Amino acid sequence: MKKKRIVVIGGSAAGPKTAAKARRLDEHAEIILLQKDKDLSMASCGYPYYVGGVFDDRNELISTPTGVVRNPKFFLNAKGIDARTETEVVAIDPKEHTVTCKHLQSGDVDTINYDKLVVCTGARPIIPPIPGTDLDGITTLQSMKDADFLRKIRDEKNIRKAVVIGGGLIGIETCEALELAGIDITVVELAPQLLTFLDWEMAEIVENHVRAKGSNVITNNGVAAFLGEGGKLTGVKLANGTELECELAVVAIGVRPNVDLAKAAGLTIGETGGIAVNEYMQTSDPDIYAAGDCVESRNVITNKKVHAPMGDLANLQGRVAGENVIAGNTATFSGVLQTGICKVFDFSAGSTGLSEAAAKQLGYDTYETVVNASPDKPGFMGANLLISKMLADKKTGKVLGVQCVGPGDVSKQIATAAMALKGGFTVDDLINLDMPYAPPFSLAIDHFVATAHLMQNKLKGRLQGISPCAVHEKLENHEKPFILDVRGPDEFEQMRLGIGETLIPLGMLRKRLEDLPEDKETEIICYCKISLRGYEASLILQAHGWKNAKVMEGGVMAWPYNREK
Amino acid sequence: MKKKRIVVIGGSAAGPKTAAKARRLDEHAEIILLQKDKDLSMASCGYPYYVGGVFDDRNELISTPTGVVRNPKFFLNAKGIDARTETEVVAIDPKEHTVTCKHLQSGDVDTINYDKLVVCTGARPIIPPIPGTDLDGITTLQSMKDADFLRKIRDEKNIRKAVVIGGGLIGIETCEALELAGIDITVVELAPQLLTFLDWEMAEIVENHVRAKGSNVITNNGVAAFLGEGGKLTGVKLANGTELECELAVVAIGVRPNVDLAKAAGLTIGETGGIAVNEYMQTSDPDIYAAGDCVESRNVITNKKVHAPMGDLANLQGRVAGENVIAGNTATFSGVLQTGICKVFDFSAGSTGLSEAAAKQLGYDTYETVVNASPDKPGFMGANLLISKMLADKKTGKVLGVQCVGPGDVSKQIATAAMALKGGFTVDDLINLDMPYAPPFSLAIDHFVATAHLMQNKLKGRLQGISPCAVHEKLENHEKPFILDVRGPDEFEQMRLGIGETLIPLGMLRKRLEDLPEDKETEIICYCKISLRGYEASLILQAHGWKNAKVMEGGVMAWPYNREK
Structure with a gap:
């Protein structure tokens, strides 16, 4: 029996997960993982915490829980996977079933056959098309190299002022990391608010906290130019003319799916710019699959395509692709709720499903909203505040989205809400939830259930x-x-x-x-x-x-x- | 228009909730709350934390979040509720629509008419029928008086050794409280394990932790007699003859619904010993409702009646009863999953739905189990271990129950699992959950989703x-x-x-x-x-x-x- 050969392009999150899942289903398949970077299987969501000094050993980002670095030797011995680093795929030939690779150290080029190919090429940070982007002192926080660069700045303490461009998840996490490093931070955001997955008034509560922790926030303003002297960054100029002095700028205005290879190979690219895949994570070529930040997903609430570049989804999609290249489309990926969460100093901020702004933009006109503020547990247990906003359909009562911010246990709130959305629950379904209650963990009526009570009272016209x-x-x-x-x-x-x-x-x-x-x-x-x-x-x-x-x-x-x- | 008169018997959890909900729906109804104790609306689940010194002001157990004591004056002014303390109801006359009350201070007796009556008489601790129960130094932890008694012992530091009889939720919480007070504790449990909502091997992990924290645990052994000298407790004698020296014994072997009044009034008592109610929390008399620890509930997984004396359920049921006595059966209580959680020193232990032992006892024979151990978040974020056991139906794939123990974030795991049970989710429904992921909160694939992955692998025959x-x-x-x-x-x-x-x-x-x-x-x-x-x-x-x-x-x-x- 001829061994099946699976080739996976990309060694960050979706790629290694795909390869590992494929291996578990077929010990005898040949599995080759091609990675352009030097590192493999990086915990990229952990970069801000390494930069911020939550931990000091860079290897923790690329190690197993027991401390073994996930290098090619580890992949070979523990996983039976032929992982080739510093190996850039320069072309896919779907007809010939080959990929062409360039070995970055030697410059050698070779061609590898595949039976099934999985494209996990991730996403690229967006760099604004403005003057000065080549100055020293401008970075993103997207790679181990970026993390190393920023961590060095933290350790050397030779930077006084920095600007973080973009107030999304990564911008806010970077702001916290650099603020904790003792650097003067200004966050600049084009939108009228931080964290646009939240509605304005929820984001404003987070922004007030960011300011209280010492960071400056400028919203409704973009960056027009980077300013420099002798090749070094000295400041940024904003769209409204303001100049901010700084020696460091971190660009975090979002990412775009990296689809160059897929496009050149003639694979269908979706409306969002991500590789189009079906529920099996299969591209327009039946022998090529794709997973992670390079694909587009279906939002199960709106049924619209979205680009949802999240580490958890990359892993889940990789698991599906890994099964399907071996077993033949036995696994499906059901779509996304666009659940997200972010630590913001002593607060957390999370969301799942639709915000009111998103609902408006999509033309929904039958939704109701409610805001609930309460402690997360009894006062005598050292309670922390939670502020939630729930969105539900007025006609059907179906929950459409939940946001939650504050110093309390936001993570449990959003996890619970994501399950409610997954189940297509109505508000009435949530009224008598039998949740785990004891004073160290929640109020007798959990904040989430109380939010549903308020929404029910509002839908019934009892709460004006x-x-x-x-x-x-x-x-x-x-x-x-x-x-x-x-x-x-x-x-x-x-x-x-x-x-x-x-x-x-x-x-x-x-x-x-x-x-x-x-x-x-x-x-x-x-x-x-x-x-x-x-x-x-x-x-x-x-x-x-x-x-x-x-x-x-x-x-x-x-x-x-x-x-x- | 004649004002409706609502009478509520019981002022702990379900009673005040019933009265408050009724008031919100009808500002003009006459609402009378009759309470035998001196205190009202006690946070009884907080007693162990007061005893253990988590907080020092007893009033926090009977105050609003802003520090106002919930006494009759508060109930009258803020809630418009006529709350009468030290007022024991001695009889209900359903035909005449009256209750007879005895005022414990004066000894006066009077009769109150009602349009609708709500019975929230709670539960009583079980005291074993053995010699010596009248000795000084034996208590339960069921009332403010009990909490005051044990807190005094903590503060006076004049007790060296105590025995906690019963290793359930309250027994374990009491064990922790007294151990933290510096008292030598032995927990004695008749069953072969602590916390019988867990399966043996899960409970054993908790027991090992309890021992590691310095408490002694004796299982498979009951208490045969209390031993004393001069009217004071000096020890307990176990069923196997062992004598344990102690100056304090806390009895926590469970509670029984307090149905004396209901029984005498001819209301139907269910097979579990609790007052039988329909989904509207209505008893066999249509003008009498009941809620809280005195009623029996329906387990929605087994469709069997159970006695589930939990603070959260009492509140939820009170809310339903409070609405229905005003609006006429517009609200329903849908049943229970028997979700529970408990802090055990540095561990938490929780469960929802069926344990394997419960499934066996009910005669289920098509279930599968899986155990998952993993950190709750990445190691570099300071991870804590979670150990979960999931039960699912082999034929349908439906999740039947989840238990989780360990130092990690058990509360979120059990909340998520309770939502899965609420939705009747199958294991396949859980495979691609879009959960809130960021390194401070979870692994990229949340522990709960990973548990479902393992179960799926097992159900598909991939994991032996x-x-x-x-x-x-x-x-x-x-x-x-x-x-x-x-x-x-x-x-x-x-x-x-x-x-x-x-x-x-x-x-x-x-x-x-x-x-x-x-x-x-x-x-x-x-x-x-x-x-x-x-x-x-x-x-x-x-x-x-x-x-x-x-x-x-x-x-x-x-x-x-x-x-x-």
Whole structure:
């Protein structure tokens, strides 16, 4: 029996996973992994934590949990995989079933036959087409080389000021890493907000935290030019003319699928710029598969193609491709929810499914939103705040997306939400979830379930909610709603919104109804710290005839604007 | 319009939740909450953490997040609820729609009419029917009074030795609390293991940790008598005759639904001893509802009635009852998964759905199990171990239950698993989950997804797994499988099972096949630290003709027996 030969191009995440899975299914197949870089199987999502000094041994990024470096020798001995590093594939010939490789050390070129080929060529960082990109001191954080470069800067402590261009996941992680290294950081973002997978008001809460940790943030502004002297970066010039002095700039404005080889080989490229694949991770050529950051995926909520370059998806897709090249399309990849999470100093920020902005952009017009702020566990256990925003379809009740930010256990919230989306759950399905409860882990009614309760109350018309943004807009437009803070006097003393509010503690409200506007049509905006008392206040007022009594969702904690104290 | 009068019996968890929900839906209803104890709305799941010194202010157990004590004044002013403490309901007359109350301070008795009644009488700790239960120094941890008593012992440091009777959730939490107070603890458990919601081998891993933290554990042994002198506890005598000296005994052998009132009123009591309710939390009398620890619930996996006295369920059921007494059966409680979690010193232990033991007891015979051990995140981020056991139906692939123990993020694992059970997901549904991944939170392939991968491999016949228990049994029965440890020599040096294993590191295996038994029928048991390399080893051997090459699931980390080092 002729041995099957599997060739995999790319040795970062999807490639090694593909090769390893193929090997487990066929001990006798010949499996060749071709990698342009020197390193293999790099934990690239860990780069910011190496740069930031969470750990010091660079080899941890390329080692097994027991400390063995994943080099060609390891791949050969432990995995039976012929991994060739510093080997660049320069062409694929689908008709001949060959790839042409260039050995970067020797310059030699050779040709390798394949039975099945898997393209895992990843993505490339986008570099803005502006003057000065060749100056010393400009980098991305996309490769081991980049990580080494930035880590050296951290260790040598000879850089005072840096600019991070781009406020997405990698930009924010890099900001944190460099800030922790004692460098003065400014994050510059073209959009009006950081982390565009979040809605504006959620991102604003994160931005306030980033500022509180000492970093500067400039939004609504792009970089027009890099400035330099003697070949070295000295600053960046922004689109609005501002010049920021800096000795280091990290470009993190996103990545594009690396499809040069696939395109040249005539494989179909999708509308998003990624390699088009079917549910088997098979390209337009049935003997060529692709996986990881170079492909496009289907968003299962919108049913639209997206480019979702995430480390976990690369591994899952590699597992599917690895099975299918051996077993023949027995495994499928079902699509993505675009789940993401990011540590931001003492906060986490995560999202799954649609944000309100994404829903709007896609033309959804039957969604409802709700914001829930609450501790993640009882106060006596050392609680941390969680602020969630849920999106659901008004007609079907189906959950469309959940975002969560704050110092609390965001990861569990988003994992739970991703499962709800996976199941196509409606809000009603979430009302009585039997979650793992004990005081060290959650509130008796978990924050996620409470978010669903609020959404159900809103969908049933029991909770008349208004978002902080809508309240702010009313004030900007010189509307005059009656603003009612129902917290205690001590809480009011410590911190308040300063938007013309009246303080009537909830416990006094039933006795002080005469202090409210006589006109029962007046819009009344109730809130407290997290707007549970605010909700009860709005219900009391409604029951006493005020037709427009509303609760400002999330209360003081979810207010994304300046506060008085 | 006549005001509706709602009477709620019980002021712990379900009762106050019922009353609060009812109030939110009807500002004008008359809502009376009758509570036998002095305190209201106690965070009873927090008692062990107060006793253990996690926090010092007792009022935190009975306060709102902003520090207001939830006393009758608070209930009246903030919630509009007439909460009457030290008021014991002595009878319900369903025909007359009245309850008879005794005021414990004055001894006065009066009668209150109701339109709808909600019974939230909770559960009572079981006290074993043995001699000596009236001695000083014996307590439960079920009330504020108990918590005060044990906290005083902690603060006064005048007790040297204590016995905790019962190794369930509360027993283990109490053990931790008292151990942290510097008291010598022995936990005595009648069953062969602690935490019977776990399977034996999972519980054994927890037990090893409890012992490592300094507590003594005696299983397979009950308490036969309390021993005393001058009315004071001096020790306990076990069923096997052993006497344990102690000045304190905490009884935590479980609770029984408190149904005396309901029974006397003629309400139907279910087969589990809890009040029978329908999905609306309505008892056999349509004007009487019940919620919390006094009711029985339906397990949605087995469709059998169970008694599930958990704080989260009490709140969720109270919310349903509170809505239905106002709005007329518009809300339903869908049943329970029997999800639970518990902190055990530096470990957590959780479960949702069926354990293998439960499945066996119910007569399931088509289930498959798998054990997965892995870090919860990358090693460079400071990983902690997770050990999970999943149960799935062999025919349908449906997940039946998940248990997880270890120092890692168990809470997220069990929350995710509970969502999978809620959705009725099959193992295939879990293979490509799009979970929130970043190195501070998880591995690129989350532990839960990896557990599903292992189960899929097992269901497809790709992974020939064997449990540590089955291996141990073989050795006890003097069978002679070939035991193959495929870790590195350093790892072997540090810790090994000592069960006659041969060490061949995975990277050497393909070159050392001649060191394996010539007879290709020999059973070969492969493992490594967590049995990923062990799995690959078993596949290599199978591919080279060994028909009975298996992987011992979970590897060294999931081995529940003694190790050599």
